[in-house]
Amino acid sequence: MEARFQCARVRLWGKIHFMPHVHPVRLVYQASANYDAHSDAGDEPFPRVDADDGFEVMRPNNQKHGWNLWPAQVQRDLYSLGLEECWRRPESLLEMFRTADTNEKRSKEWKIMIKQKVKKREQVRWKRCIHTQTMLRTYIQFKSELCLEDSEYLCDPHGGWNDLGLSARKFLTQLRTGSNQLRINTGRWCELPVEERICLMCAKEVETEQHFLLECSYYENERMELFSSVDKMIAASSHASIVAAGGDEFIMKNLPTSEQLSIMMANNHTIIEREKLSQKVRRMIALELVSWQKKRENQLEMMEEE
Numbered sequence: 001m002e003a004r005f006q007c008a009r010v011r012l013w014g015k016i017h018f019m020p021h022v023h024p025v026r027l028v029y030q031a032s033a034n035y036d037a038h039s040d041a042g043d044e045p046f047p048r049v050d051a052d053d054g055f056e057v058m059r060p061n062n063q064k065h066g067w068n069l070w071p072a073q074v075q076r077d078l079y080s081l082g083l084e085e086c087w088r089r090p091e092s093l094l095e096m097f098r099t100a101d102t103n104e105k106r107s108k109e110w111k112i113m114i115k116q117k118v119k120k121r122e123q124v125r126w127k128r129c130i131h132t133q134t135m136l137r138t139y140i141q142f143k144s145e146l147c148l149e150d151s152e153y154l155c156d157p158h159g160g161w162n163d164l165g166l167s168a169r170k171f172l173t174q175l176r177t178g179s180n181q182l183r184i185n186t187g188r189w190c191e192l193p194v195e196e197r198i199c200l201m202c203a204k205e206v207e208t209e210q211h212f213l214l215e216c217s218y219y220e221n222e223r224m225e226l227f228s229s230v231d232k233m234i235a236a237s238s239h240a241s242i243v244a245a246g247g248d249e250f251i252m253k254n255l256p257t258s259e260q261l262s263i264m265m266a267n268n269h270t271i272i273e274r275e276k277l278s279q280k281v282r283r284m285i286a287l288e289l290v291s292w293q294k295k296r297e298n299q300l301e302m303m304e305e306e
C-alpha cells in the first residue's frame with residue numbers, strides 16, 4: 001500500500017512540473033516547497049539511494065506542529081528512487097523526456113518510469129525482508145519474483161473442492177509459508193536451537209519442509225508410490241511420444257531436488273504444464289500430503305500416550 005501511495009505522490013509531482021509555470025497548482029506547490037526548504041525538514045539529512053537499494057519509504061521527522069509538508073515527503077521519495085537530480089534540478093525532467101513533444105506525453109512517460117522504479121524498490125525491499133524471516137525459507141526457494149497474486153496454485157475450475165480438497169489446500173499453504181506443525185517451526189516457539197528440531201518420525205534429521213516432503217524415511221513407501229503415480233500420468237500423456245523421439249524422460253525421483261520440491265508444493269513444472277496435467281497432479285499430490293500429515297499426527301498421538 002505504501003508503495004502505491006509513493007507511486008501516486010511522485011507521479012503527481014512530475015505532472016505538476018510539466019504544467020505551465022503560472023498554473024495555480026504549480027504556484028501552490030512552489031509556495032509549499034519554498035516553505036519546506038526554509039523549515040527544519042529542509043535541513044534534515046537522509047540517504048540518497050537507488051531504487052535497487054530497496055529502501056523503505058522514508059518519512060520526514062515530524063515537525064513541531066505535528067504534520068509534514070507534502071514536498072518534504074516527495075523529496076524523500078525521489079531520493080530513495082535514485083532521482084535526486086530531478087529534485088535538485090526540476091528542469092532536468094524536460095531533458096529526460098526530450099523525445100516526447102508534448103507535456104502530456106512527458107507526463108505519461110514519467111508515470112511509467114516511476115511505476116517501474118517503485119516496483120523495483122519494493123521488490124528488493126521485499127526480498128530482503130523475506131530473507132530475514134526464516135519461516136519463509138522454503139517459500140523463497142522457488143519464489144524469486146515479486147508476485148503476490150499467486151493464489152491460483154490450487155484453483156480447480158472443474159468441479160468444486162470437497163472438504164478434503166479444502167484441507168489439502170490449507171495444508172499446502174501452511175507448507176509453503178512455513179506456518180505448519182513441522183518441528184522446524186514448532187521448535188521456534190520453545191526456542192529450541194535449529195539443529196535440535198529433529199524429526200520425531202525418523203529421529204534422524206531436522207524436520208524441515210524439504211525433509212518432510214522428500215527425505216523422511218517414515219513416508220518412504222507413500223512417497224515412492226506418489227512419485228510413480230505422477231510418472232505414470234506423464235507417461236500416459238503425449239510426453240511418451242516426445243521421449244520416444246529422443247526427449248528427456250520424466251521421472252520424478254531423478255529430477256533435481258529443487259524441482260521435486262517445487263512440484264510437491266504445487267508449483268509449475270514445464271513438462272507437467274505442457275502436458276496440461278498441472279491441476280490433476282497438484283490435486284493428487286495435495287490430497288496425498290494430507291494423508292501423510294494424518295499419519296504423522298496419529299504417530300505423535302501414540303508417542304504421547306506411551
Ligand SMILES: [Zn+2]
Nearest residue numbers: 199201202216
Ligand atoms: Zn523424518
